[in-house]
Amino acid sequence: xxxxxxxxxxxxxxxxxxxxxxxxxxxxxxxxxxxxxxxxxxxxxxxxxxxxxxxxxxxxxxxxxxxxxxxxxxxxxxxxxxxxxxxxxxxxxxxxxxxxxxxxxxxxxxxxxxxxxxxxxxxxxxxxxxxxxxxxxxxxxxxxxxxxxxxxxxxxxxxxxxxxxxxxxxxxxxxxxxxxxxxxxxxxxxxxxxxxxxxxxxxxxxxxxxxxxxxxxxxxxxxxxxxxxxxxxxxxxxxxxxxxxx
Ligand SMILES: [Zn+2]
Numbered sequence: 388x389x390x391x392x393x394x395x396x397x398x399x400x401x402x403x404x405x406x407x408x409x410x411x412x413x414x415x416x417x418x419x420x421x422x423x424x425x426x427x428x429x430x431x432x433x434x435x436x437x438x439x440x441x442x443x444x445x446x447x448x449x450x451x452x453x454x455x456x457x458x459x460x461x462x463x464x465x466x467x468x469x470x471x472x473x474x475x476x477x478x479x480x481x482x483x484x485x486x487x488x489x490x491x492x493x494x495x496x497x498x499x500x501x502x503x504x505x506x507x508x509x510x511x512x513x514x515x516x517x518x519x520x521x522x523x524x525x526x527x528x529x530x531x532x533x534x535x536x537x538x539x540x541x542x543x544x545x546x547x548x549x550x551x552x553x554x555x556x557x558x559x560x561x562x563x564x565x566x567x568x569x570x571x572x573x574x575x576x577x578x579x580x581x582x583x584x585x586x587x588x589x590x591x592x593x594x595x596x597x598x599x600x601x602x603x604x605x606x607x608x609x610x611x612x613x614x615x616x617x618x619x620x621x622x623x624x625x626x627x628x629x630x631x632x633x
Pocket of ligand 1: 587591611614615
């Protein structure tokens, strides 16, 4: 392999790592935002349940007040009833009392229904408070982990960027310029392609026999005639047995 191509291959590996590190550094805050959003929506749900519970308690108080009012009305009516002069007046009072008693029963029934609903709501609130305490703990722990991971990634990134600069400085200018130009263009970041079965390992285009011969001779760095990637032929493994038999 041409030594410059070896360096370009090394540069490609380092660029891959740099790209992965940058991707991770960019994705970590998004991950935190997602788990914080989930926590926020669970907190909101808890607030809604708490508000419903408070409203329920208020409604029950109101019903209790209404019941008491009706009770007072009944005692007043009973007092007035004592002074009834005719059967007709008596029946009129009794009718009003019946009406108040019906209203009290209605309040009691509604109160009972509200009480049942309040029990379910209170249970929801208690369960949500327990699970939210745990969720908050998990989110805080994850945030610390992510902060540590990001710091590590940034240190690694600085190290790989320095390594990249030193590799780039050691490559001949024209090849480096070709590399940088291709690197920007290739979405997969692959600039250097291995020759596989006389074809470009990246775009699979067959390489002409003459071009293959030139590649094997290797004084020049050659690019794939189709995708323009820098080509290299991997040296065949050394046949130790054959060497020993020589
Ligand atoms: Zn190609």
